[in-house]
Amino acid sequence: MRKYETIIILQPDLGEDDIKVVTAKVSDVITSFKGELHRMDDWGIRKLAYSIKKCARGRYYYVRYDGVAEMIAELERRIRLDEKVLRYQTVNITDEPEKVVPEKKAPMVESESDETAEVEEAPVETATE
Numbered sequence: 001m002r003k004y005e006t007i008i009i010l011q012p013d014l015g016e017d018d019i020k021v022v023t024a025k026v027s028d029v030i031t032s033f034k035g036e037l038h039r040m041d042d043w044g045i046r047k048l049a050y051s052i053k054k055c056a057r058g059r060y061y062y063v064r065y066d067g068v069a070e071m072i073a074e075l076e077r078r079i080r081l082d083e084k085v086l087r088y089q090t091v092n093i094t095d096e097p098e099k100v101v102p103e104k105k106a107p108m109v110e111s112e113s114d115e116t117a118e119v120e121e122a123p124v125e126t127a128t129e
Contacts, residue, residue: 001035001066002094008079008089009058010047019059022084026063029075035067051085 010022023040030037043060052058072090124126 001068002092004064004072004090005065005093006063006065006075006088006090008061008063008085009052010061011053011055011084011086012057012059014059014084018084022062022082024077025078028073028126029078030065030067033067033071033074035065035071035116037063037065039064048086058086070098 006026007025008022010019011073019042027037027040039062041062043062044057045057048056048058076088076090079085
């Protein structure tokens with residue numbers, strides 16, 4: 001199974017019952033496809049970068065779960081049909097690269113051979129008339 005996270009932006013003026021309907025729909029899809037729900041966080045109401053459906057603010061929900069690709073297709077289909085949802089985005093986080101710690105570079109030591117390896121310029125001949 002792959003790891004996914006979805007961020008859902010809901011209309012800001014929804015009541016608790018409406019929010020529970022949407023979150024229950026998400027958790028039902030995950031459990032029906034034998035996925036594993038790890039986390040569902042309410043990030044609260046935040047200002048949007050631009051208005052969506054005449055809403056300047058939106059309620060953000062973060063969902064972290066494991067599942068298969070068919071589950072993602074069904075989850076996004078059900079979210080898309082819900083009028084309470086302004087936007088959503090699902091990201092596969094299975095193959096995130098690990099943070100690489102940069103190695104400390106040793107100070108460069110100039111060797112004597114580099115100084116003697118300089119190329120001497122050839123003398124330029126001039127033509128006289």
